[in-house]
Amino acid sequence: MTGSSNPAAIAVRGLVKQFGRFAALRGVDAEFSVGKFYVVLGDNGAGKTTLLRSLAGLAQPNRGEISILGQTPRQAASLIGYMAHPSLLYDEFSGLENLRYFAQLYGIASDEPCARAIRSVGLDPALARPVGQYSQGMRQRMSLARAILHDPGILFLDEPFSNVDVQSTRGMATLLRGMCDSGKTIFLVTHQATVLEGIADEFVWMRSGLIVARTATLTPPQENA
Amino acid sequence: MSLLSPVTRATLLKDIRLEWRSKDALNSMLFFSLLVVVIFSFSFDPNAEESRQIAPGLIWVAFLFSTVVALNQTWARELRNHALDAYRVSPASPNSLFLAKTLGNFLFVTVLEALMAPLFVVFYNLRSIGPVWQLLLIGVLGTFALVVNGTFFAALSLRTRMREIMLPVILFPVSIPAIQAMVEATHIVLTGEGTARFWIVLLLTYDVVFTTASLALFGLILNAE
Numbered sequence: 001m002t003g004s005s006n007p008a009a010i011a012v013r014g015l016v017k018q019f020g021r022f023a024a025l026r027g028v029d030a031e032f033s034v035g036k037f038y039v040v041l042g043d044n045g046a047g048k049t050t051l052l053r054s055l056a057g058l059a060q061p062n063r064g065e066i067s068i069l070g071q072t073p074r075q076a077a078s079l080i081g082y083m084a085h086p087s088l089l090y091d092e093f094s095g096l097e098n099l100r101y102f103a104q105l106y107g108i109a110s111d112e113p114c115a116r117a118i119r120s121v122g123l124d125p126a127l128a129r130p131v132g133q134y135s136q137g138m139r140q141r142m143s144l145a146r147a148i149l150h151d152p153g154i155l156f157l158d159e160p161f162s163n164v165d166v167q168s169t170r171g172m173a174t175l176l177r178g179m180c181d182s183g184k185t186i187f188l189v190t191h192q193a194t195v196l197e198g199i200a201d202e203f204v205w206m207r208s209g210l211i212v213a214r215t216a217t218l219t220p221p222q223e224n225a
Numbered sequence: 226m227s228l229l230s231p232v233t234r235a236t237l238l239k240d241i242r243l244e245w246r247s248k249d250a251l252n253s254m255l256f257f258s259l260l261v262v263v264i265f266s267f268s269f270d271p272n273a274e275e276s277r278q279i280a281p282g283l284i285w286v287a288f289l290f291s292t293v294v295a296l297n298q299t300w301a302r303e304l305r306n307h308a309l310d311a312y313r314v315s316p317a318s319p320n321s322l323f324l325a326k327t328l329g330n331f332l333f334v335t336v337l338e339a340l341m342a343p344l345f346v347v348f349y350n351l352r353s354i355g356p357v358w359q360l361l362l363i364g365v366l367g368t369f370a371l372v373v374n375g376t377f378f379a380a381l382s383l384r385t386r387m388r389e390i391m392l393p394v395i396l397f398p399v400s401i402p403a404i405q406a407m408v409e410a411t412h413i414v415l416t417g418e419g420t421a422r423f424w425i426v427l428l429l430t431y432d433v434v435f436t437t438a439s440l441a442l443f444g445l446i447l448n449a450e
Contacts, residue, residue, distance in 0.1 A: 056314050059450060077316040088311035090239075090302070092246045104235035105315035146311065 008067070009034040009154055009185040010055060015064035017050050017209075024050040025061070026209035032187065034069075034153075037180040039196050040189045042206035048189040049085075049158055051206070055187065056082045056156045068154060078106060081152035085159045087143040091132030095142045096125050099149050106150040117149040118142070122171055136163035144172060148179070155179070157188040161195060173199050193218055229324070232317045236325035243302060244333060250298040254291040254337045261287040262341065266348040276349040281411035284345055285367065285404060288338060292371045293393055295333050296379040299326060304383065309447075319444040323376065327439075330372040338364060354417030363410045363421065366428040370403035373432065377439040380446050403431045 008031040015028040024047045032038055040048045053059040055066060057073030057080070068076035082088075089098045099114035108114075115125035121141040131142060144160055155176070161169045169192070177199045180186050190196070193203065197218045205213040205221050213221035229237070244250055265283055303309040312322055345351060353360060375396055382391035410424035 058310055058313055060448070077314060080314060082310070082314040084307060084310060086307040086310075088308050089306055090243060090308055091305065092243050097242075101235055101239045102311055102315070105232055105312060105317040107231070109231075 008032065009036075009069060010187065011065075011067040012051075012055070013065045015051070015054060015061050015066065017047075017054055017059060017061045023209050025054065025064075027064070028209070028211055030204075030211050032185065034185055035180060035183045036201040037177065037186045037196075037199065038188065038202050038204055039193055039200040040187065040204045040206060041191075041193055046206040047209040048206050050209075052156050052158050052187065052189050056080055058082070076154075078150065079153045081147035081150070081155040083143050083147040083155070083157045083160055085162065087131070087139045088146060089131045089139065089142060092130055094128050094130055095123060095134075095145070096127075098131060098142070099146055102146050103149055108150060113149055113151070114145075117145040120148070120175060121145045122168065137165055137168055140164050141168060141172065144175075152184070154185045155187065157186065159190055160188065161190060161192045169195050229328075230318075230321050232321040233325045233328075236312075236322055237328050240299060240325065240329040241332070244299075244329070247302075249302070250295040250333050251336065253294045253298065254333070255340065257294055258287050258291045258337060258341045259344070261290070262344050262348050276351055277354075277415045278412070280345065280349045280351055281408045281415060283349075284411065285407045287341070288334065288368070289371060289397075289400065289404065291337055292330070292334050292368075292375050293396065295330055295337075296372070296375040297389055297392060299330055299333075299376075300379045300383055313447065319447040320440050322447065323380075323439060323443040326380075327373050327376045327436075330376055331369055334368050334372055335364075338368065351415065353415055355414035355421070357414075359414045359421055359425070360411065362425060363407060363414065363428065366425065366432055367403065367407035367410075369432050370407070370428060370435070371400065373436050373439055374399055374403075377435075377443065377446070380443065384449070403428060406431065 010032040012028050012030045015025050016023065017025040028051060040051065042048050050059060054061050055068065055073060057077065066073055069079060073080065093101070095118055096111070096114055099117060100111060103114050118125040121144050123138060123141055123145065131139060134142065140160060140163060144157070147155060147157065160172060164172065173195050176186055176188070188196070203215045203218055204211055205215070215221065261283070375392070378396045378399070379392050382388040382395060385391045406424040406427045410421040410428070413419050413421040413424070
């Protein structure tokens with residue numbers, strides 16, 4: 001399945017991932033173009049999160065190949081931003097302290113990119129409160145700030161809008177569209193796809209470990225057929 | 226600190242700050258060691274000579290059990306909110322994480338030993354007949370032997386269901402040569418009977434072998450599912 005004629009940001013060939021006897025991914029083949037906004041949809045257990053974790057290099061596929069801008073996920077680590085359902089943050093640290101630490105993993109020694117990332121998600125870098133005392137929505141936004149702080153070319157986002165209020169969700173969606181317009185590829189898994197109608201470039205439908213359809217609008221594949 | 230890579234330094238400082246704020250590891254280690262000292266001192270009332278015979282075993286077993294408590298705590302905080310995944314998707318080297326964790330645990334256990342040593346001396350009426358500098362050397366090499374193995378095996382048991390039980394089950398048998406060397410060397414220095422040279426060299430060899438093996442294998446452990 002090929003998206004468009006643009007060079008592939010992500011290419012997946014025959015991707016199989018099994019957990020014991022359960023196959024979470026059953027031979028996924030797909031290409032995703034640079035600078036596009038993809039939204040991955042599907043029921044629980046369809047393989048969305050497993051696909052995302054495999055692309056980010058967190059899950060090792062049993063078979064198949066993954067290419068991120070022509071490299072393996074591990075080689076492309078500095079080009080990838082990853083946001084998961086859990087926050088991936090330390091509860092005892094403030095937002096800026098968290099980002100300051102993670103920035104150093106990418107060789108960033110200055111506070112400015114951290115503060116900029118925090119401001120871009122609508123939070124205050126000067127907030128001294130530990131992340132453990134944040135609301136769930138604030139934690140999600142700080143988690144997005146962590147994912148984008150090193151200015152990655154490809155963003156993998158798993159349920160970024162869960163427990164985020166409507167206004168903040170719209171703000172995050174607009175921010176992501178802006179990033180996409182500046183050339184970044186966004187690959188987002190969500191159950192709240194209506195927010196992204198008119199913002200995303202393509203909706204990728206998954207069922208039982210396979211990509212079953214790719215649509216330009218939020219129309220389920222069976223209705224589309 | 227300048228000998229360490231920026232990522233190792235950042236991770237070590239992050240762990241020290243987290244421990245300073247939560248005191249999770251230090252409080253549990255201190256409480257456990259205090260219990261051992263007090264309970265054993267009430268259980269029997271040895272004279273100075275008997276103390277020299279039993280204290281080395283008692284001291285090192287107390288530190289071994291306390292180290293297990295610390296090791297579980299330092300990795301547990303990486304699993305909360307899946308913060309370890311943020312490290313795994315970054316381009317930072319697995320060995321930088323291993324070194325930082327090992328040095329952090331070494332520091333925490335050394336602080337514990339510094340606090341507990343005077344209590345052992347008072348409660349067990351200890352006095353060194355052999356050279357005291359050898360005790361310091363045994364302390365450094367012995368503590369490193371406990372934490373380098375412990376950090377590795379704690380990471381190995383990280384994703385197992387009963388990791389608090391799994392860690393001692395794996396760690397204690399592997400630590401037997403180091404424990405024997407620590408106990409024998411401490412006994413020789415306290416009693417002044419013979420030379421501890423053989424046991425100190427054994428400890429040094431143990432440290433070098435297990436540090437090398439752990440560094441060679443830690444990448445596999447970190448990315449295992």
